[in-house]
Amino acid sequence: MRNQEVARIFNDIADILEIKGDNPFRIRAYRRAAQNVDGLAKDVAEISPEELQKIPGIGADLAGKVHEYVETGGMKFYDELKKEVPSGLVNILSVPGLGPKTARLLYDKLHIKDVDDLEKYAKEGKLKGLPGIQAKTEENILKGIAMIRRHTGRFPLGRVLPVAEGILEKLKEKAPVIKLSIAGSLRRWKETIQDIDILATSKDPHKVMDVFVHLPQVKDVIMKGPTKSSIITTEGTQVDLRVVEEASFGAALAYFTGSKEHNIRLREMAVKKGLKINEYGIFDVKTDRKLGGEHEEDVYQILGMPYIPPEIREDTGEIEAALEGNLPKLIGMKDIKGDLHVHTKSSDGSHDIQELIEAAKARGYEYIAITDHSKGLGVAGGLSVEQVLEQNRKIQALNKKLRGFKLLSGTEMDIKSDGSPDFPDDVLKRLDIVIASIHSGFRQSKEQITKRIVSAMKNPYVSIIAHPTGRLIGERDAYEVDLEEVLKAAKETGTAIEINAYPLRLDLSDMYVRKAKEMGVALAINTDTHVIYQFDFMTYGIGTARRGWAGKKDVLNTLGYNALMKRLKGKAGFP
Ligand code: DGT
Numbered sequence: 163m164r165n166q167e168v169a170r171i172f173n174d175i176a177d178i179l180e181i182k183g184d185n186p187f188r189i190r191a192y193r194r195a196a197q198n199v200d201g202l203a204k205d206v207a208e209i210s211p212e213e214l215q216k217i218p219g220i221g222a223d224l225a226g227k228v229h230e231y232v233e234t235g236g237m238k239f240y241d242e243l244k245k246e247v248p249s250g251l252v253n254i255l256s257v258p259g260l261g262p263k264t265a266r267l268l269y270d271k272l273h274i275k276d277v278d279d280l281e282k283y284a285k286e287g288k289l290k291g292l293p294g295i296q297a298k299t300e301e302n303i304l305k306g307i308a309m310i311r312r313h314t315g316r317f318p319l320g321r322v323l324p325v326a327e328g329i330l331e332k333l334k335e336k337a338p339v340i341k342l343s344i345a346g347s348l349r350r351w352k353e354t355i356q357d358i359d360i361l362a363t364s365k366d367p368h369k370v371m372d373v374f375v376h377l378p379q380v381k382d383v384i385m386k387g388p389t390k391s392s393i394i395t396t397e398g399t400q401v402d403l404r405v406v407e408e409a410s411f412g413a414a415l416a417y418f419t420g421s422k423e424h425n426i427r428l429r430e431m432a433v434k435k436g437l438k439i440n441e442y443g444i445f446d447v448k449t450d451r452k453l454g455g456e457h458e459e460d461v462y463q464i465l466g467m468p469y470i471p472p473e474i475r476e477d478t479g480e481i482e483a484a485l486e487g488n489l490p491k492l493i494g495m496k497d498i499k500g501d502l503h504v505h506t507k508s509s510d511g512s513h514d515i516q517e518l519i520e521a522a523k524a525r526g527y528e529y530i531a532i533t534d535h536s537k538g539l540g541v542a543g544g545l546s547v548e549q550v551l552e553q554n555r556k557i558q559a560l561n562k563k564l565r566g567f568k569l570l571s572g573t574e575m576d577i578k579s580d581g582s583p584d585f586p587d588d589v590l591k592r593l594d595i596v597i598a599s600i601h602s603g604f605r606q607s608k609e610q611i612t613k614r615i616v617s618a619m620k621n622p623y624v625s626i627i628a629h630p631t632g633r634l635i636g637e638r639d640a641y642e643v644d645l646e647e648v649l650k651a652a653k654e655t656g657t658a659i660e661i662n663a664y665p666l667r668l669d670l671s672d673m674y675v676r677k678a679k680e681m682g683v684a685l686a687i688n689t690d691t692h693v694i695y696q697f698d699f700m701t702y703g704i705g706t707a708r709r710g711w712a713g714k715k716d717v718l719n720t721l722g723y724n725a726l727m728k729r730l731k732g733k734a735g736f737p
């Protein structure tokens with residue numbers, strides 16, 4: 163979809179305008195347009211200029227710009243605008259907490275043009291005198307730069323997967339492929355991705371490669387051959403496509419899915435059995451006879467193991483578990499009965515409850531929890547006590563009318579900086595579910611933040627801790643928090659921990675999901691939906707849960723409605 167690209171450009175434009183000190187209304191118009199284009203379910207390339215104008219926040223002018231981009235792959239206004247500020251200055255904005263006003267100031271006063279300049283000045287302590295910059299800020303800027311550096315070269319899964327799916331779709335449509343699969347870290351649902359690996363079989367590999375290197379997503383072609391081609395997409399991700407023989411497809415899929423560590427272990431095992439595994443198949447070393455390779459299962463079967471799902475192929479115990487017959491039965495999409503973290507337009511969501519019910523039913527769900535923000539989160543339209551109680555009455559009335567579907571009346575309650583809850587207990591006790599989470603005070607010490615979360619968990623009405631580390635992959639590091647302590651307290655208090663499925667969050671991360679599972683802490687996989695299409699983010703949560711070895715019984719929202727309600731009311735200390 164072109165939508166993400168257009169949204170990124172509109173956001174860039176807003177950034178540059180802001181650095182230039184342009185009209186705030188104009189800046190906000192670009193930001194709003196970016197958000198709305200990003201949220202569209204349909205590709206802007208398939209929407210006529212007339213229809214484009216009907217999208218909220220897109221007038222004739224912006225519709226024209228979108229159309230221009232779809233037609234030409236560029237936007238004149240954007241290209242001209244970029245010439246007005248040093249390109250590195252825009253990159254400075256990716257340093258967390260550093261906004262356009264500061265960027266402008268840094269440029270005007272110190273001629274800082276890019277991240278390297280910024281780092282140099284911060285290290286030398288030369289930023290301090292500037293308005294609004296203190297020693298602590300310099301330290302935070304350096305931390306932020308270090309984070310950006312760590313992430314360069316790897317892209318968040320949530321940015322890469324839609325690109326890969328777009329390419330697969332086009333290949334299916336236009337190229338003579340028979341089998342087609344994603345491989346590599348993307349197939350393992352790793353949270354960051356270096357490059358996209360795709361495998362195919364075909365009777366006409368040349369034609370497949372021809373189609374591939376001419377796809378609209380392609381910016382540069384690195385190499386083109388009959389068995390392997392590599393391109394760079396317009397987003398800057400490398401994609402390798404390999405066309406292999408039908409008889410080797412399974413072996414190639416196993417090989418290129420990795421991980422490398424997992425493959426090395428498999429090959430060592432093979433050697434001990436007098437076998438050889440490579441991307442072409444499994445062979446008997448003595449006779450060179452091919453024993454298998456058409457199907458991925460062949461590899462595992464010949465080594466005397468059950469099939470190991472891609473998500474756990476990391477050599478972190480899966481091979482031992484497989485040999486002992488102890489592989490976990492991993493959770494799947496079909497196990498999910500509902501979503502426990504959903505916003506309506508009463509806070510910062512985009513839809514009313516009725517629209518959300520329809521969307522949830524269409525996904526086969528049995529229930530959803532309405533969890534708008536609480537009053538402390540003013541910027542997100544948090545609900546007052548009166549408003550959340552009114553919503554609660556409305557939901558109870560709706561539940562009487564609904565057939566085969568239930569709403570849970572809830573809240574995403576802010577845990578305040580001092581650790582106190584944003585609603586009193588006599589409000590919380592009327593709700594079906596309470597999600598508690600942190601939205602401020604990210605710079606507190608590890609002890610403070612851990613204490614805040616633990617004290618929230620001690621409240622008998624708090625059912626789930628949402629996005630427990632606050633990270634945004636590639637954009638914002640987790641706040642300092644002792645997750646081991648949090649998990650321990652979760653176990654003791656009977657509080658569930660969320661796997662927030664929003665693609666840039668994936669929070670809990672896979673490693674801690676596994677720890678939670680081992681400790682017997684309940685998990686909940688939620689999308690944090692603000693716009694309906696985001697319900698589909700559930701697959702990312704499932705991917706993360708599977709990477710953490712989680713099964714159906716580890717996850718709250720696999721329970722049916724009645725069992726779930728019983729479970730929520732069963733928390734220790736619940737009156
Ligand atoms: P990344 O870094 O996100 O692209 O991660 P992967 O796992 O996709 O790594 P990539 O793209 O370098 O290679 C894809 C797969 O190919 C990898 O998971 C395993 C296999 N592979 C690549 N290089 C080697 C190697 O030197 N030895 C073995 N055994 N397997 C390899």
Ligand code: CA
Nearest residue numbers: 346347357358
């Ligand atoms: Ca890869």
Ligand code: ZN
Nearest residue numbers: 503505574690
């Ligand atoms: Zn939320």
